[in-house]
Structure formats: structure tokens, C-alpha cells
Amino acid sequence: ETGVTQTPRHLVMGMTNKKSLKCEQHLGHNAMYWYKQSAKKPLELMFVYNFKEQTENNSVPSRFSPECPNSSHLFLHLHTLQPEDSALYLCASSQDPRGTDTQYFGPGTRLTVL
Amino acid sequence: SQQGEEDPQALSIQEGENATMNCSYKTSINNLQWYRQNSGRGLVHLILIRSNEREKHSGRLRVTLDTSKKSSSLLITASRAADTASYFCATAPYNQGGKLIFGQGTELSVKP
Numbered sequence: 001e002t003g004v005t006q007t008p009r010h011l012v013m014g015m016t017n018k019k020s021l022k023c024e025q026h027l028g029h030n031a032m033y034w035y036k037q038s039a040k041k042p043l044e045l046m047f048v049y050n051f052k053e054q055t056e057n058n059s060v061p062s063r064f065s066p067e068c069p070n071s072s073h074l075f076l077h078l079h080t081l082q083p084e085d086s087a088l089y090l091c092a093s094s095q096d097p098r099g100t101d102t103q104y105f106g107p108g109t110r111l112t113v114l
Numbered sequence: 115s116q117q118g119e120e121d122p123q124a125l126s127i128q129e130g131e132n133a134t135m136n137c138s139y140k141t142s143i144n145n146l147q148w149y150r151q152n153s154g155r156g157l158v159h160l161i162l163i164r165s166n167e168r169e170k171h172s173g174r175l176r177v178t179l180d181t182s183k184k185s186s187s188l189l190i191t192a193s194r195a196a197d198t199a200s201y202f203c204a205t206a207p208y209n210q211g212g213k214l215i216f217g218q219g220t221e222l223s224v225k226p
Binding site for chain 1: 144145147149154155156157158159162164202204206207210211212213214215216217218219
């Protein structure tokens with residue numbers, strides 16, 4: 001248990017569906033992150049939120065829409081995804097948004113797009 | 115060009131042996147972190163080493179950092195079957211906020 005939870009753990013969706021991934025951190029951290037892990041590729045940073053404000057969008061397609069209502073919760077809204085978006089989506093948090101300390105990861109959501 | 119490249123990509127050893135994994139990177143960094151991932155699950159943080167540090171230990175883990183060569187190594191001593199996992203290095207580039215850049219990882223298999 002890292003103190004970061006993600007739901008759902010598995011998600012299968014069609015290309016026309018809309019779904020959301022949820023992340024919650026119980027560590028009192030100020031920064032939260034979304035990463036994508038595809039097979040045979042390094043983890044890719046998608047978004048960074050510091051104190052609820054988005055500070056990084058790593059050229060992510062608009063079919064992925066993040067939302068951070070407070071420092072403890074982070075969502076990733078999905079719509080009209082493509083099969084190549086199938087991947088493990090990992091959420092992380094850290095105390096210091098300047099990148100000077102450890103990031104704690106959740107267990108991930110395994111997403112399959114049909 | 116890719117930051118944080120691990121070497122080797124795969125490593126297979128017997129229980130009790132030591133495992134060494136290497137990581138190279140390209141830009142100036144705040145710190146370098148090593149993570150472990152068991153088969154498609156979340157990442158577990160192992161060690162963070164700052165740019166002004168040269169070596170850190172945690173239990174059976176030893177990490178070194180050579181900023182002049184832009185490289186790091188992770189040594190796992192007296193390996194166990196439970197150490198079987200993928201190991202990733204991640205660099206926190208200097209002055210880029212909370213960004214972490216991950217390498218492809220090393221798949222370690224420890225045979226009983």
C-alpha cells in the first residue's frame with residue numbers, strides 16, 4: 001500500500017464510450033500525476049497538477065481530459081478512445097511539486113479499448 | 115534521444131547471486147530514482163539519490179550516481195526469487211518541475 005488508490009483496476013470500453021479513471025492520495029501531497037505505460041515502452045508522463053493547477057500537458061490528445069478538483073483527487077476522463085490507447089494508466093503523487101522528492105504510485109488501471 | 119536508458123534489458127540470475135543494473139541519462143538532474151514493478155502492477159519506490167550524492171544504501175540495495183558520466187547503477191545483493199520484477203530508473207530533470215522521465219527498464223528474473 002503506497003497511499004495512492006486507483007479505480008477501477010480494470011476497464012474495457014468501446015471506442016464510442018465515455019468513462020473516467022479516478023485517483024485518490026491519502027498522503028497529504030501537493031502534486032499529482034498521470035502516466036501511461038504501454039507494452040514495450042517506457043512510462044510516459046501525461047499530466048502534472050500542482051496545488052490543483054495543471055502545470056504540464058505532455059502533448060496528450062484531447063480525448064484524454066484530466067480534472068483535479070482538490071489536492072487529493074485526480075480524474076482522467078476518456079472519450080472516443082482508439083485501440084492504441086489500451087495501456088496501464090498510473091497515477092502518482094508527491095509532496096514537492098518541484099520534482100525534488102519521491103513519487104508514490106497507485107496500482108494502475110488496466111484499460112482495454114475495443 | 116531518450117533519457118534514462120537501462121542496461122541490460124533483461125537479466126537472469128540464481129538466488130543468492132548479486133544483480134547489477136545500469137542507467138544512463140542525458141541532461142542535468144535534480145535526482146535519480148529507482149522503482150520496481152511486479153508484472154503489470156504499480157511502481158514501488160526503492161531509492162532516491164540526489165545529484166550531490168554519490169552512493170546510497172537501503173537494506174540489500176546499493177545505488178551509485180556518477181554525474182560526470184551521467185550514469186547510475188543499482189546493485190541488489192544476495193538476490194531472492196521475490197526480487198523478480200522489472201526495475202526502472204527515473205530522472206528528475208533540473209528545473210522541470212515534477213517531471214520524471216523513465217527508462218525502458220530491466221527485467222530481472224531470479225531463479226530459485
